[in-house]
Amino acid sequence: METELSTFVxxxxxxxxxFLPDAGMSGRGGPPPTKVPACPAFYYAFDPNRWTVMxxxxxxxxxxxxxxxxxxxxxAIRDREGRIVRFDMGDARAQHEERGRKIIPHxxxxxAHLKPGQRPSYIYRPKxxxxxxxxLYEKCYPxxxxxxxxxxxxxxxxxxxxxxxxxxxxxxxVLRNLLDVxxxxxxxxxxxxxxxxxxxPLVERLAGDVEAIEEALHARVERLGSAPSDGDTFDPAEx
Amino acid sequence: xxxxxxxxxxxxxxxxxxxxxxxxxxxxxxxxxxxHPAIAAGYQGxxxxxxxxxxxxxxxxxxxxxxxxxxxxxxxxGNTALTDxxxxxxxxxxxxxxxxSDMTRMVDANGLIKPDTMAVxxxxxxxATMLSMLANLVDGFxxxxxxxxxxxxxxxxxxxxxxxxxxxxxxxYLFVGHPTQWGDIRKDVGTAIGGAIQWNAGSQAILDGxxxxxxxxxxxxxxxxTTKHVPTINAGADRGGxxxxxxxxxxxxxxxxxxxxxxxxIIADKLLFERVRAGKAGxxxxxxxxxxxxxxxxxAAGATLQSDA
Numbered sequence: 233m234e235t236e237l238s239t240f241v242x243x244x245x246x247x248x249x250x251f252l253p254d255a256g257m258s259g260r261g262g263p264p265p266t267k268v269p270a271c272p273a274f275y276y277a278f279d280p281n282r283w284t285v286m287x288x289x290x291x292x293x294x295x296x297x298x299x300x301x302x303x304x305x306x307x308a309i310r311d312r313e314g315r316i317v318r319f320d321m322g323d324a325r326a327q328h329e330e331r332g333r334k335i336i337p338h339x340x341x342x343x344a345h346l347k348p349g350q351r352p353s354y355i356y357r358p359k360x361x362x363x364x365x366x367x368l369y370e371k372c373y374p375x376x377x378x379x380x381x382x383x384x385x386x387x388x389x390x391x392x393x394x395x396x397x398x399x400x401x402x403x404x405x406v407l408r409n410l411l412d413v414x415x416x417x418x419x420x421x422x423x424x425x426x427x428x429x430x431x432x433p434l435v436e437r438l439a440g441d442v443e444a445i446e447e448a449l450h451a452r453v454e455r456l457g458s459a460p461s462d463g464d465t466f467d468p469a470e471x
Numbered sequence: 472x473x474x475x476x477x478x479x480x481x482x483x484x485x486x487x488x489x490x491x492x493x494x495x496x497x498x499x500x501x502x503x504x505x506x507h508p509a510i511a512a513g514y515q516g517x518x519x520x521x522x523x524x525x526x527x528x529x530x531x532x533x534x535x536x537x538x539x540x541x542x543x544x545x546x547x548x549g550n551t552a553l554t555d556x557x558x559x560x561x562x563x564x565x566x567x568x569x570x571x572s573d574m575t576r577m578v579d580a581n582g583l584i585k586p587d588t589m590a591v592x593x594x595x596x597x598x599a600t601m602l603s604m605l606a607n608l609v610d611g612f613x614x615x616x617x618x619x620x621x622x623x624x625x626x627x628x629x630x631x632x633x634x635x636x637x638x639x640x641x642x643x644y645l646f647v648g649h650p651t652q653w654g655d656i657r658k659d660v661g662t663a664i665g666g667a668i669q670w671n672a673g674s675q676a677i678l679d680g681x682x683x684x685x686x687x688x689x690x691x692x693x694x695x696x697t698t699k700h701v702p703t704i705n706a707g708a709d710r711g712g713x714x715x716x717x718x719x720x721x722x723x724x725x726x727x728x729x730x731x732x733x734x735x736x737i738i739a740d741k742l743l744f745e746r747v748r749a750g751k752a753g754x755x756x757x758x759x760x761x762x763x764x765x766x767x768x769x770x771a772a773g774a775t776l777q778s779d780a
Contacts, residue, residue: 269699271702272607277611279613281613282613282615284615284618284619284705284777285618285619286619286620286705286708291705293615293619293704293705293777294704294705295610295611296607296610296611296702296704297611298607298702300604300607301563301564301565302561302562302563302564302565302604302762302763302764302765303563303604303607303608303764303765303766304608304611304765304766304767305559305560305561305766306561306563307561307563308563308564310564314566323525323559323561327558327559327766327767331613331770366707367706367707369706369707370703370706370707371707379703379707379780380707381705381706381707381708382706383706383708386705386706386708414618417618417626420626421626428662430662434618434621434622437618437620437621438618438621441618
């Protein structure tokens, strides 16, 4: 039978708080942290000429601009103890923008992709590993080095970025070039697959990529027409 | 019989575990940046005494960049515009410190917590740091080959070479890739049927070559170097290795001034190794520091290979 316990009474004793001393025993509860190697935070930079095909969709192949002191103009700001407190990425941003690239702000994430109360950012830091910075669309696992891509939501994010104007649609000349390259690759791989059946999944993948690019090309041409660079006619006799 | 002295009964005379006297290094990529012409050509010097930690590298379109145009007798020749550009390198600080207590150093049985071991660690770590910086640049070239989600192939390797040749990049070329990428290419080469790949002596060489990270040899005319520092791209779906020639990567460093302090040692002109003593706390720290910066110079002098991670 449980004895009824008396409740706490403030009888004028000295104020204080409960305290749990460290007895030198490590907590072994909970899953272990991920074993993904340390990697710095980064910006994604959008290059209008760099695209790839993923999940039957033509998506930008973003460039990572790492927050790493001395890499491509990144500069660490340190406190008196030598600890890095923040990064000055002005030079790094300028170098990429000079090449026609656009830095995607960290906050450019749809609310639906975030947990309630989670601050908007496409950088994700796993618990217990403050030295690991992944993208919100990369999944890592406790006690493992494996990293997987959350392809469905990544593709949604790319579509959302275009809809919100953070990135421009894929240029027609890029689509045409990508189609030429993929068709050539498909042809050569199909030939090899005749004697090397293990290449058949790759052939199917490339065939799917070609279809995706053709659909994107068709959709773009319908919307915009086929406009090359702006210019004018020229008569060499006038030179 | 009774009273035998058994191991189970002499707990007071033995320890639960004894050190083996040897140690095993945890797995890591400890390779240094390769001494390759494509990288050596990009060295822009030491920022010491230059008044800034940022170096601007001019790009100039001369020595055959513009051809002679058709002229007209009796007519003044028009000027040819000079094409130029630039890239900048910001030299940053890279450092690491290990700090051990007097108690730790006192009981150290492996002889690892001591200055000469830490000095060796400083040198190896500096090389690995530079390699990591290089690996974080090769994934960002505008020219890209390969298929997202698909293993790298020998054809992709040839595409990299072709891309650089079409761009007019000066060789020799260096491929810096993740071991997964190189392993996929090697497997494709090893299972190739027919064609020049199967009967190429270079194909046999890479299959029979020594394994491990670092320099893998020369294949199809390009040098190959693998490192685990090559990052993922496309939200973790792929790895982004790269092939480049001279001018793609530019880098600079700085010589750290010392003050004839016996606790400071400059290794190989650039790496500071310093002993920092905090006597009141009984702590001794060994600091490794170097000043280094690395950037992409000519973007068109490199190409990225995207392939399944």
